[in-house]
Amino acid sequence: MFTHIFIYRFKCLIRDKQLVFWTLLFPILLGTFFYMAFSNLNNEETFQPIDAAVVNDSAYQHDTQFKSVMENVSKGKDRLFHLKVASNREEAEKWLKKDKIKGFFTSGEVIKLTVKDTGISQSIMKSFADQYRTSSSMVTSIVKENPKALQNGLLNDLGNHRTYVKEVTGGSAEPNNVLNYFYSLIAMACLYGSFWGMKEVTDIQADITDRAARVNMAPVHKLKAFLAGSCAALVILFVEILILLAYLRFGLNISFGNRAGFVVLTALVGSVLGVSFGAFISALVKKGEGLKIALLMVATMAGSFLSGMMFMNMKYLIAAYVPPLAWLNPVNLLTDAFYALYYYDSLHRYALNLGMMFLFIIFFCTGTYLIVRRRKYASI
Amino acid sequence: MPVFKLCMKIFLKNWLSISLYVAIFLAIAIMISMSTMSEQNKSSSFSQEKAKVALISEEKTPLTEGFRQELAKSSDFVKLPDRTEALQDALFFRNVTYILRIPKGFTEDVLNGGSMQMEKTVVPNSTENAYVDINVEQYWNMARIYAKHEPKASEQQVVKQLKKNLSGSTPVTIKAHERAQTANSFSMYYFNFLAYTLSAVLIMGISTVMIVFNKRDLSRRNFCSPMRARSINTQLILANLLFAAISWAILVAFCFLLDSKSFATQNILFFIMNSAIFTACISSLSYLIGNLLKNLNAMSAVCNVLTLGPCFISGVFVPQEFLNSTVLKIASFTPTYWYVQANAKIATLTHFEWSDLEAIFYSMVIVLGFAIAFFALSLVIGKRKRLIN
Incomplete structure (x- = not known):
């Protein structure tokens, strides 16, 4: 039964062209624009x-x-x-x-x-x-x-001029600050994945969509239906993020450091974070779909702004002056995880980011579960 | 004019969401223009550029203190905690561009002609790196020479001598060229950024109306009304133009409120003219989009791509001089590129003769050409659609 629901949810989701555009094509386009606009910035800094x-x-x-x-x-x-x-x-x-x-x-x-x-x-x-x-x-x-x-x-x-300074590198990677734009872009794409999570929750709440009403009629345990659907959403989002990563890495030659395995792991955790975030907001807000979309949009955009997607130094300013905000912003956690993987030799900061993301995921999932469970509809 | 009235009704009904757009983009425009402008604020006399340096000294000797004072002439010191990650972070985000560490025993080693070295962590090959290097190397080389040739002098005396030698500076003449008041002013950045704001607001607003009219049943209903298609179209266009004009006027008015100083110059007339032409161009583009698309969801996708894309590649977010030539070539196929080009030239205008204005008018004519092309295209498409329906 699980496989059955999974397959049909998958088909149902993937046909939503609009969502595919926003979660896959839009980040790719934006990445391309970033690349075109920022590729020369580093050369500007070089001494001629x-x-x-x-x-x-x-x-x-x-x-x-x-x-x-x-x-x-x-x-x-x-x-x-x-x-x-x-x-x-x-x-x-x-x-x-x-x-x-x-x-x-x-x-x-x-x-x-x-x-x-x-x-x-x-x-x-x-x-x-x-x-x-x-x-x-x-x-x-x-x-x-x-x-x-x-x-x-x-x-x-x-x-006989003598050199009194020697250059030592801080770490193995160059401080190429343009990269932060691309890292926050991936983070944004993961959080855009919250739309998939939102759709999942909308589709099991019988008072919101017709489809959910139909699903609720079926003699399937609701949690099972929900889990199967969420898995489908997660698979779609994860594949999308992998495509985006591959495009950035091999198409635009954006560096992610040498730890490919961890990069993919971050993408996976980011996808889970995105889906669970969407599900949580969707379960929490009882009002119409428009409001849910607006909320997710605003949260993602504000998060991206604070992690430096529009103005790079924002990330540094937040980390320096309002550190709690940096740790409570899922977009920043993801951006920082990619940044730490690229820039630091030690995995300490990366692990911290990942741990914080797990906390968020647990919070969102439990929240969603507690809100959605045992909801009965006497009449709609 | 029933169609015109209906358009107005639709606008009024959506006024909240549209004005929200205007407000958000206005806020962004103001913020960005302010932040870019402050960096560019230059005085007319020569002042030495200062590099952002973090100096970590593991010893405190008269020489290192003297060095610190001398380096302060060409650097701003940034205080940072001595932790690898904090230093690395600061370097990545360019909070510092040069981290210098003086190891313990360095002074003594230099004075004895040893080969100990300080450690620097920098943005590789950067200009600021070269700049700081000159000043750092000089101080210690001089200290070495003093130590060798005046062996009797104490460390304090060397510091004093160095201070004396290093005082005074090369006379610099600034060839004061005529500089337009609007060059690098708030107005210039604001008008550049207007390309983004106007595109977003107009495409959103105009397409919202057009999509209502393009609903299948509604458009069929309109076709069988006793009104001529030409009249319907004219009224639609009029209504859209009115909307465009109002949005444009609001946005320009804000520039007047925020930078009234620039409004006293002649340049501003050209800024306004340029933006008016651009508004016309984007209006006809929006009209075209409105004619092509059927639903609001697709529209927000198209709107985002069409506003962000050209703005990124034609120098609205990142100035044109930082873009590479291939990107600019691609960008020259968009009206935004020509709008920004004209703006940049207008900002530096000091004479208003034909030879100075020619290039500006050339850009404006191209934008106008785009406007006409979009408009013609949308008329053709509109006609075709009617025939197919």
Whole structure:
């Protein structure tokens, strides 16, 4: 009997094209839009050699030291500047006006910088000029104190730049913040799955739909009918989420870290969470379907917003200033689980998220059971 | 005009849900515009950009303190708890871009010419990383040189010397170019975001009415009325245009309330003109959708895809300069792209001669072309439908 109900519920659900659209196609489309809009954001952050110019006047030609330093930082793979040499000031200004360069240096008693805007590239240029000026001021003050320093290889030491910082990675994964958008998208898709759960509960409450009235007539234990139906809903949602995951991973090349098994497990738990959430809300709200849909929609959207789907830093702000809200938001739990899997080497935080989700699932399921059980309809 | 009146009735009956839409999207528009604008607020004098740095020092020596002070010139220090996950979180969400850890015994090692290194955790290859590196490396390299060539100087003296050397800064001239008042203003972001708000509100509102009229029995009833199809259509279009005009006026009025300063400029006229043309375009698109779709559920799906999609790829949510060229090429097949293009150009207008305006009018004409195309298409489809019915 269980299989029978399961199969027919499955057929019944999968024919609801609208639900399939919202739970499968819509997240895929949104993921595609995300990909198109955000794929370049990380490149924007990457350091590119700055387009800078220097005015090649007589002062610059005589200032051999500055000249050689400029040439030094403008060659090689890790160069700081993409240097252009302007034959005179007018030319440099023309380039600046046309946005061909970010700024230009002029040599003289002090090095001067001319820019058009304030920004990080301009600040780097200024820091560079500051550094040059500071080094010469240091040489002057050392020589004043200790004239022999020059013979002792002061200039040599100056040129012999030593690196005092080494890069250590925080974890095995890169801090690619765009990923959070995709993680919260999957979380949203799981919670959209609550519509399946809602449909299940609606279809066993005889006072709400005709179909439920018919089902209630049948000599089948209600819990059995409900469980079989919920399983069908869960299977559909889980497969949908897997399709979405596969599309993101292999179609759009979104990274999920190396622990594929855990990612699939998270998808499964997320699906259960979605279905049980929908069932619970649907059982709790006695009024019409419109209100139920609106509630699920608002809850999912608000949850997604708070976990950073529209504005990424939201997730961090919530975690920093209102931590309880982060733990009580199912969308955030799911997002954070994916994030923890990708970003952390330890599974501690992931386990916490998963545990919290289990608590939610138990709460929703018990709630639904207590509300739906033993409901009799004397007349409808 | 019975059809017109009926349309008004339908609008009035749905006014709550429609005004809810207007209110929600308005709130989002205002929030987003505000948050983007504050980042862009730039003064006219040069101020050094500050990187967000977390400095964790395992020792406290005069040199590390001096270093902290010098680094503060180019960085904002962010206080973070020294736990791996907290640090990693902050880096992921760009609350800091550079985490620097000074190990114990580092100062002494530098002064003795040793090879100990500090540890940094950064967003790999980022610009801010390069920026902070310059300043960090310099300080310690100088300390090393002082220690070598003035061996008698105490640590405090070195710090003092360094402070003296590092004070003063390179003179920077800002070539003050003419900057339009509306550049990067609230108005610019608001009008950009209007593309999303207007699309959502108009497609929802207009299709709601159209779907009522397209109900099979109702449309059959209308066909056998003694009114000419042309008259019915004209009234429908008029009613929809009125709705569009009112929504547009409300949305523009809010911009006036929130950023009245920009309203004193000439640029705003072009913003308004541009958005009016866009409104016309989206109205005819909504009319087309209304003619094509039969039920409300399908409509909300179509509405979502058609409003979100073009907005994502044409630079409403993420500015066009951050999008890659292929995406922009695809986007140029949507009116939203041209609307945003025109907006960006209008915002930076300082002269209002034909040569400056040409590109703007070009974009506007394209949007107008889209409007006419959608409109013609919906007339053809409407006609076909009538014949089939």
